[in-house]
Each structure stands twice: as structure tokens, then as C-alpha cells.
Amino acid sequence: MSDQHGHGHGSRAWRGLRHALAPHSHDSADKTDAALESSSRGLRVLGISFAVLVITAVVQAVIVAFSGSVALLGDTLHNFADALTAIPLAIAFSFGRRAATRRFTYGYGRAEDLAGIVIVLLIAASAGLAGYEAVGRLLQPQDVHALAWVAGAGLIGFIGNELVARYRIKVGREIGSAALVADGLHARTDGFTSLAVLIGAGGAALGFPIADPIVGLAITLAICFVLRDAAREIYHRLMDAVDPALVEQAEQTLRAVPGVLRAGSVRLRWIGHVLHAEVDIRVDHHLSLIEAHAVAVEAEHQLIHHLPRLRAATVHADPDGPEGADHHARLLSHR
Known part of the structure; x- marks a missing residue:
């Protein structure tokens, strides 16, 4: 799930006021x-x-x-x-x-x-x-x-x-x-x-x-x-190499997001002088689609705030449960 986020360029006071509102x-x-x-x-x-x-x-x-x-x-x-x-x-x-x-x-x-x-x-x-x-x-x-x-x-x-x-x-x-x-x-x-x-x-x-x-x-x-x-x-x-510290920072940010039970794979790449991210998160399998989407939106929001020069993130939410369920079983033969 992905939503587009970014930051404008106004005065510091204006940015703070706009963000608060x-x-x-x-x-x-x-x-x-x-x-x-x-x-x-x-x-x-x-x-x-x-x-x-x-x-x-x-x-x-x-x-x-x-x-x-x-x-x-x-x-x-x-x-x-x-x-x-x-x-x-x-x-x-x-x-x-x-x-x-x-x-x-x-x-x-x-x-x-x-x-x-x-x-x-x-x-x-x-x-x-x-x-x-x-x-x-x-x-x-x-x-x-x-x-x-x-x-x-x-x-x-x-x-x-x-x-x-x-x-x-x-x-x-x-x-x-x-x-x-x-x-x-x-x-x-x-x-x-x-x-x-x-x-x-x-x-x-x-x-x-x-x-x-x-x-x-x-x-x-x-x-x-x-x-x-x-x-x-x-x-x-x-070769799409990034500083491992950025990956660790992204994982810590994801784990702190309310509703994220676990952080899965984190992939970062530079495209010119901006970062793009693709991440997997685990959420409660009882959540509705709207609720899971809201968690993914908040995850992307926090990543953009905490990772310098991150321009966009694609967040994939996987249900964590029920026990023994494999929600990607149909993809195993393709990986």
C-alpha cells in the first residue's frame, strides 16, 4: 500500500503551523x-x-x-x-x-x-x-x-x-x-x-x-x-547500495508505529539524490482492510519524517495470523 508524501519549502514557522493543522x-x-x-x-x-x-x-x-x-x-x-x-x-x-x-x-x-x-x-x-x-x-x-x-x-x-x-x-x-x-x-x-x-x-x-x-x-x-x-x-x-544505518533506522521507525506487530524486509535505493523505500510490515489479521491501510499510511508517514531525503515508500501489510497460515503460499514456486 502506498501514499504519496512530501514537504514544501516555506518559512520554518509556516511549515510548523501547516503541519500542526x-x-x-x-x-x-x-x-x-x-x-x-x-x-x-x-x-x-x-x-x-x-x-x-x-x-x-x-x-x-x-x-x-x-x-x-x-x-x-x-x-x-x-x-x-x-x-x-x-x-x-x-x-x-x-x-x-x-x-x-x-x-x-x-x-x-x-x-x-x-x-x-x-x-x-x-x-x-x-x-x-x-x-x-x-x-x-x-x-x-x-x-x-x-x-x-x-x-x-x-x-x-x-x-x-x-x-x-x-x-x-x-x-x-x-x-x-x-x-x-x-x-x-x-x-x-x-x-x-x-x-x-x-x-x-x-x-x-x-x-x-x-x-x-x-x-x-x-x-x-x-x-x-x-x-x-x-x-x-x-x-x-x-548497485543500489545504501548505508546499513539507514536500514536500521527504517526498521526502528517501523517497529515504533502503532499497529505494526513486526517489521519485515526493508529495501532502500537511491534514485538520483532522493531515496525510495519498499518495506513489509505485519499487522493483526483481525484488522479490516481500511484499518490495515491506515497502519500502512502511518508507517510511510513516519518513514518520510525519520529518514533523510526519503521521497516515497511502498508499504506492504501482511496479516500476522492465524497461526499456521501462509498468506504467500501461491507465490512460493515463483520465488
């Missing part, structure tokens, strides 16, 4: 508004972070041109790749705002996961190119010029990436977007690799020009670690 008024229009607002926030984050990272990378590219630093080149390439990840994410957020259809009955939220695959490929490409350039410079060493400018560019890269990382992670966690959080963590690691450019510049200044390509290889290795973490995050989403 009509505690069950959670309609699909409210939920659609919430999802659209989340996507709009994601698009704003992507637009701003894209501009910051492009400006950062362009400044670094100019310095690469006259300094010849391969460490800075690797960092610049990575920053350009990080900026470009905003494009597939922006497309996914925009696509995910489309309404569900008879073919795509759950909507288009999973487009974010597809964007995550593109992000992983971009990170892999930047790692490969940076590593190639670093190895080439090790085999054919070249002097690095304008070391002060190279060091300054590394510092600029750190500041730009850290600002973007904090913004993406904050909003990504607030709206429940794994792809946006992963992209923010990616930007944070980019910031620390930018600081590594300072080490390369310092080594060159002390008479060790080989420090520059070595740092370039270290940056490549750091990118590979980011690649591993991002790939794992996207893999979990594609």
Missing part, C-alpha cells in the same frame, strides 16, 4: 517541488564551481607556458578535468527534473549515476595524461623557469579547489547527491596536489630539477587514489 498533508506536488529545488541548488553549485576552476586552470596554464613545469602541468590538466566534470553533472541534474513517464516510471534521477561514470573516465584521462608527461620529463629533463610563479600557481590551485570542494560537499550532502559529494572530495584532493607543486618548485630552486617530474608522478598517483574512491562511490550507487 494538517499533519498528513504531504502530497506529490510538494515532493516534486522539493526535488526540483534540490536540482536547482545542484545546478547553481556546478555553475559557480565551474567558473572558479576554469579561472584557476587558465591562470595555471599561462604560467605553465613560460615556466615549463611538468608538475604544474599535471595539476593544471587535473583542474581542467575537474571543471569539465560539472558539464555531465549539470546535464544529469537538468535531465533528472523531467517527470516520470510510462517507460521511465521512476523518473530520470539515475542520470546522476551515469554522469558519475563520465566523471570517473575524466579523472582517469587526467591521470593518464599527467603521468605520461611526467615520465617523458624524467627521460628528457628540462629546466624549470619562473619558480616563484610556479609556486604561486600551486597556491592558487589549492585555494580554488578548496573553495569548490567545501561548496560541493556541503550542498551535495544537504541534497543527498553522491555524485556531487564525490566531485567535491575530488576537488579537495586536487587542492592538496596543487600544494605538491610547491615542493617541486622548491626542489628545483635548490638545484634538483628532477624534483619537478617526480612531484608530477606523485600527483599522478594521488589522482589514481581519487579515481579509486570516486569509482567505488559510483559503483555503490549503480
Whole structure:
């Protein structure tokens, strides 16, 4: 049994007053508004972070041109790749705002996961190119010029990436977007690799020009670690993995609902940056259909209130009894 619930976006006082007067008024229009607002926030984050990272990378590219630093080149390439990840994410957020259809009955939220695959490929490409350039410079060493400018560019890269990382992670966690959080963590690691450019510049200044390509290889290795973490995050989403703590929270919530004798299976999945749930509950077999439905409605209501970013739940109520009865006997051969 399923009923649609959601939360509107007004002032805190208005939300509290509306809930007090009509505690069950959670309609699909409210939920659609919430999802659209989340996507709009994601698009704003992507637009701003894209501009910051492009400006950062362009400044670094100019310095690469006259300094010849391969460490800075690797960092610049990575920053350009990080900026470009905003494009597939922006497309996914925009696509995910489309309404569900008879073919795509759950909507288009999973487009974010597809964007995550593109992000992983971009990170892999930047790692490969940076590593190639670093190895080439090790085999054919070249002097690095304008070391002060190279060091300054590394510092600029750190500041730009850290600002973007904090913004993406904050909003990504607030709206429940794994792809946006992963992209923010990616930007944070980019910031620390930018600081590594300072080490390369310092080594060159002390008479060790080989420090520059070595740092370039270290940056490549750091990118590979980011690649591993991002790939794992996207893999979990594609495989419908959720935090086990959410499942435990859902079970505890169901057990506390009046009329629920036992909580059965709980299945949660992310679709874009919202959660969907399918749960089974056991109710007294003496209840009427209307009474059992009321228990299921209250179960969904409580789940939406207690699970962050849960947009909808399908609650299946099974009669608990009479003793020895198997209400799913006809389905055993199909399971």
C-alpha cells in the first residue's frame, strides 16, 4: 500500500503551523517541488564551481607556458578535468527534473549515476595524461623557469579547489547527491596536489630539477587514489547500495508505529539524490482492510519524517495470523 508524501519549502514557522493543522498533508506536488529545488541548488553549485576552476586552470596554464613545469602541468590538466566534470553533472541534474513517464516510471534521477561514470573516465584521462608527461620529463629533463610563479600557481590551485570542494560537499550532502559529494572530495584532493607543486618548485630552486617530474608522478598517483574512491562511490550507487544505518533506522521507525506487530524486509535505493523505500510490515489479521491501510499510511508517514531525503515508500501489510497460515503460499514456486 502506498501514499504519496512530501514537504514544501516555506518559512520554518509556516511549515510548523501547516503541519500542526494538517499533519498528513504531504502530497506529490510538494515532493516534486522539493526535488526540483534540490536540482536547482545542484545546478547553481556546478555553475559557480565551474567558473572558479576554469579561472584557476587558465591562470595555471599561462604560467605553465613560460615556466615549463611538468608538475604544474599535471595539476593544471587535473583542474581542467575537474571543471569539465560539472558539464555531465549539470546535464544529469537538468535531465533528472523531467517527470516520470510510462517507460521511465521512476523518473530520470539515475542520470546522476551515469554522469558519475563520465566523471570517473575524466579523472582517469587526467591521470593518464599527467603521468605520461611526467615520465617523458624524467627521460628528457628540462629546466624549470619562473619558480616563484610556479609556486604561486600551486597556491592558487589549492585555494580554488578548496573553495569548490567545501561548496560541493556541503550542498551535495544537504541534497543527498553522491555524485556531487564525490566531485567535491575530488576537488579537495586536487587542492592538496596543487600544494605538491610547491615542493617541486622548491626542489628545483635548490638545484634538483628532477624534483619537478617526480612531484608530477606523485600527483599522478594521488589522482589514481581519487579515481579509486570516486569509482567505488559510483559503483555503490549503480548497485543500489545504501548505508546499513539507514536500514536500521527504517526498521526502528517501523517497529515504533502503532499497529505494526513486526517489521519485515526493508529495501532502500537511491534514485538520483532522493531515496525510495519498499518495506513489509505485519499487522493483526483481525484488522479490516481500511484499518490495515491506515497502519500502512502511518508507517510511510513516519518513514518520510525519520529518514533523510526519503521521497516515497511502498508499504506492504501482511496479516500476522492465524497461526499456521501462509498468506504467500501461491507465490512460493515463483520465488
